[in-house]
Amino acid sequence: MKTAIVYYSAHHGNTRKLAETVAQGRDVTLMDALEVKSADLSGYDLIGFASGIYFGKFHRSVVEFAKNNLPQGKKVFFLATYGGSNGTKAIEEAVRERDAQIVGSFGCKGYDTFGPFKLVGGICKGHPDETDLKNACRFLDGLMKTAEN
Numbered sequence: 001m002k003t004a005i006v007y008y009s010a011h012h013g014n015t016r017k018l019a020e021t022v023a024q025g026r027d028v029t030l031m032d033a034l035e036v037k038s039a040d041l042s043g044y045d046l047i048g049f050a051s052g053i054y055f056g057k058f059h060r061s062v063v064e065f066a067k068n069n070l071p072q073g074k075k076v077f078f079l080a081t082y083g084g085s086n087g088t089k090a091i092e093e094a095v096r097e098r099d100a101q102i103v104g105s106f107g108c109k110g111y112d113t114f115g116p117f118k119l120v121g122g123i124c125k126g127h128p129d130e131t132d133l134k135n136a137c138r139f140l141d142g143l144m145k146t147a148e149n
């Protein structure tokens with residue numbers, strides 16, 4: 001089960017932490033959407049797109065990556081971290097244009113010091129925490145198991 005995860009993580013490295021944790025001990029290739037602009041994803045069984053939520057959306061670098069590189073008809077999942085709530089609409093639209101099958105979406109809180117939250121020391125401090133990371137691993141294991149069958 002070959003899996004690729006394309007991620008963007010800039011604010012506090014919250015999403016990177018999530019992506020790196022689920023990649024450990026699994027056949028997962030990580031790609032930073034800021035560094036990798038084009039890649040051949042045809043050999044992957046599962047493709048994940050991961051991002052913090054910025055102004056209600058996945059970062060545009062991940063959305064652009066999907067638009068430019070996602071082969072037709074792939075199994076796709078999402079990972080996100082956010083201070084308030086998830087926002088997968090833009091990335092969902094991008095992958096649907098490639099007839100992707102969306103097989104799951106995992107989101108959890110991520111430490112957020114954007115704007116006024118900085119004044120109060122931030123929100124969701126300590127997230128993603130051990131429980132979040134464990135849940136993310138369980139999520140990916142479940143997807144991998146289902147995708148095998």
Ligand SMILES: Cc1cc2nc3c(=O)[nH]c(=O)nc-3n(C[C@H](O)[C@H](O)[C@H](O)COP(=O)(O)O)c2cc1C
Nearest residue numbers: 009010011012013014015052053055056084085110
């Ligand atoms: C510029 C900016 C905009 C953000 N906008 C949102 C938002 O609209 N909704 C939300 O829930 N969190 C928002 N956040 C919080 C981030 O989604 C959260 O901290 C996330 O874990 C950051 O991931 P990262 O550390 O991987 O970049 C925003 C953070 C920044 C820096």
